[in-house]
Amino acid sequence: MSSGRLSLERLNPLTTLTAAAAVAVITTAAGNRLFSAAVFAGLLLLAARQARAASILGSSAAILLPFWTALLLMHGLFFPEGRVVLLEFGPAAVTREGLLFALDAGLRTGVFVLAFLLFSFTVRVPELVAVLSARGMPPRLGFAAASALTLLPAAGERLRRIRAAQEARGLVVGRSLPSRLLAARLQAVPLVLSLVHESGERAQALDARGFSAPGPRSALLAVRDSFRQRTARLLLIASAVAAVAGRVVFALTGGPQ
Amino acid sequence: MTSPSPQQSSLLLPDAPKRRRLLEFLGAASIIATYVVLVLTQPADIAAGPGSLAALAAMGGFLLGAVLLVVAVLPTLPTSTVVLIPIAMVLNIVLGQFVGSTLVPFYLDAIGTVLVAVLAGPAAGAATGALSSLVWSLFNPTVLPFAAGAALIGWLAGVAARAGVFRRFYLVPFAGFLAGILGGVVSAPIAAFVFGGTSGLATGAIVSAFRAMGDSLLAAITKQALISDPADKAIVFTVAALLVYALPRRTSFQFPFVRRHRVLAGKGAADGAPAPKA
Numbered sequence: 001m002s003s004g005r006l007s008l009e010r011l012n013p014l015t016t017l018t019a020a021a022a023v024a025v026i027t028t029a030a031g032n033r034l035f036s037a038a039v040f041a042g043l044l045l046l047a048a049r050q051a052r053a054a055s056i057l058g059s060s061a062a063i064l065l066p067f068w069t070a071l072l073l074m075h076g077l078f079f080p081e082g083r084v085v086l087l088e089f090g091p092a093a094v095t096r097e098g099l100l101f102a103l104d105a106g107l108r109t110g111v112f113v114l115a116f117l118l119f120s121f122t123v124r125v126p127e128l129v130a131v132l133s134a135r136g137m138p139p140r141l142g143f144a145a146a147s148a149l150t151l152l153p154a155a156g157e158r159l160r161r162i163r164a165a166q167e168a169r170g171l172v173v174g175r176s177l178p179s180r181l182l183a184a185r186l187q188a189v190p191l192v193l194s195l196v197h198e199s200g201e202r203a204q205a206l207d208a209r210g211f212s213a214p215g216p217r218s219a220l221l222a223v224r225d226s227f228r229q230r231t232a233r234l235l236l237i238a239s240a241v242a243a244v245a246g247r248v249v250f251a252l253t254g255g256p257q
Numbered sequence: 258m259t260s261p262s263p264q265q266s267s268l269l270l271p272d273a274p275k276r277r278r279l280l281e282f283l284g285a286a287s288i289i290a291t292y293v294v295l296v297l298t299q300p301a302d303i304a305a306g307p308g309s310l311a312a313l314a315a316m317g318g319f320l321l322g323a324v325l326l327v328v329a330v331l332p333t334l335p336t337s338t339v340v341l342i343p344i345a346m347v348l349n350i351v352l353g354q355f356v357g358s359t360l361v362p363f364y365l366d367a368i369g370t371v372l373v374a375v376l377a378g379p380a381a382g383a384a385t386g387a388l389s390s391l392v393w394s395l396f397n398p399t400v401l402p403f404a405a406g407a408a409l410i411g412w413l414a415g416v417a418a419r420a421g422v423f424r425r426f427y428l429v430p431f432a433g434f435l436a437g438i439l440g441g442v443v444s445a446p447i448a449a450f451v452f453g454g455t456s457g458l459a460t461g462a463i464v465s466a467f468r469a470m471g472d473s474l475l476a477a478i479t480k481q482a483l484i485s486d487p488a489d490k491a492i493v494f495t496v497a498a499l500l501v502y503a504l505p506r507r508t509s510f511q512f513p514f515v516r517r518h519r520v521l522a523g524k525g526a527a528d529g530a531p532a533p534k535a
Contacts, residue, residue: 028316031309063397067452070461074454078468091469105307105453109399116398140331140339141388147343148350148392155347189503192348192372196508199340207336247309 008050008122014131015229020119022236027111029243033100036107043114056121060114068106075102125149130221139217155195162190277329284325288405288443291318295446299475311450316402319447323387323404330384337512338377345369346389350396364489366393366400370407371414371433371497375423378514379415386411402451406444410436410490414497418514423498424522433494434487441486445479454478460485 008016027039047056075098082095129142163171166186173183206212295315299308331339348369370389374382386407394401413436417423422432448455453474455461460481467477501509501521509515 024316025313028312029309031307059396063399066458067399070458071454073458074461074465074468078465080468080471101307101453108307108312109452113398116394116401120395120398138328138331140334141327144331144339144342144346144388145392147340148346148389149395151343151347152350155351159351185499188500192344192500193504193508195344195347196341196504199344200337200508200511202340203335203337206340211339212336244313247313251310 008046008118009124010224011122012131012223012225012229013123013128014135014225015233016119016122017128018233018236020115022240023115024112025240026243028108029240029247031104031247033104033107036104036111040107040110040114043111043118047114047118050118050122052121056114056117059121060110060117063113063117064106064110067109068102071102071106072099075099075105126221127223130219131223133217134219143211151195155191158194159187159191162187277333280325280329284322284329287318287322287325288409291315291322291405292443292446294318295450296475299446299450299473307453308450311446315447315450319402319405323390323408326408327384327387327391330380331388334377334381334384335513338373338381341373341377342381342385342388345373345385346392348372349389350393364485365493365496367407367410367490367493368497368500370411371493372500374411374414375418375497375501375520376509376512376515377415378419378518379412381514382411382413382415383408384411399452402447403444406440406447409443410440413439414494415514417494418520419518421519423501423520426498426502429494429498430491433491436494437487437490438483440490441482442479444486445482446475448482449475449478455481 023039023043027036030036044057047053047060050056076094077092077098079093079095079098079101082093082097084096085093086096086099087094125146129146133139133142166183171183171186173179291314295311295318299311346369349366367386367389370382370386373385386409387404390400390404390407394404414432417429417432417436422428455464455478463481463484464474464477467480468474472480506521506523509521515521
């Protein structure tokens, strides 16, 4: 599946982030079904060429399939603004406008989800934190984001161990609601307690190492960048701004919003 | 336990507090202005397709507001609060992912945010809500535009805690209910204009019922939000309160906000040394 030539992992995190945001903005501003479909197909192809193609496509499907189903049921069956009725049963009516609305909204969200998942599955978090801090974002922002990402799997593992410990002490999760609530309490309280307790220790350790000290930070991680990527970022931003400006002008001169 | 250096003024940047105040103001103004613009200029006829300008305004305005609030608030928080934020984010994501995949019209994705708001105050709650959405969007990009709504819930939970609501347990669900009404009203235009509907099947069914009665998309989603969100936030506030009550006093009273505003019932460190500003 993987092809080195189209791998986004080699790019600067700012380049992939700018590209994801620009693709989402341009597609939304264009508001054109065929354009959205073409961009979605292009993103699918690009995702299939990444080393983590299965994860990207699997996560996209897990988000988009329920969303598309909800859209189809919502607008496909109930769309009071619809004029061309294709099918009618009881209070529900399948209208052409409703189906097209669901298709447009579905494609637009599909592009949004796939573009940002391509970014998040190909970005190296330490590099992202380093480039954002170098561009003036508070270093604490990077700490909070990176810390949450490393804590997530650790919290899952701790929850598994807490459950094992409680089961060893006789916890049996029954089918009734009170039994489930009790089981949830017996697992959630030790988890939260241990995480909050550890955070207190972490605060002391961080303060001892100058976490709250003012002044600039030295970045120990050098993130690759190039003239071509810098130019590409500028072009992407300019294209997104032009697309929004074009849409505003179009709306002011009487086009659809 | 308590970190000794909550707010250190920078000698290099003497105007930093003013700049942060300005960023906070701009962030809040961006969120309010976006909401007003969206409600006033909502497309009257959606038969031609989902509106582009409304989607761009909702996406850009709310996200910009949330990011400005995070950038303004984060440097002012004590270290003990900053290290709590990732934990809140983990709790939000783990519980929110689980409930989001079930057929229940609730989200329960703000328990960690409310927990931090109760322990560390409105500013920390707002920053946690917004940051949580930003980080969660790495796994599920559809939560990204809802960052402003999450920040609002965190801020309101902190305000309720400061007002002493968490000293009386029976008041907690009511505070959650009220916060849910405001949060739902702010989040509805995002669901309507950015995504053209809600992402859950259960919430989608409620929207469909209102649409069948002839409501506009924004009205139907707002009504759905007014059904789901207040109940959801009442549960979230209650669960967060139970978790805070379960913490040992030694742990909960290490937070200056809890001591300073007597957030929890009983004798605390409020009668001790003056706490640093949270």
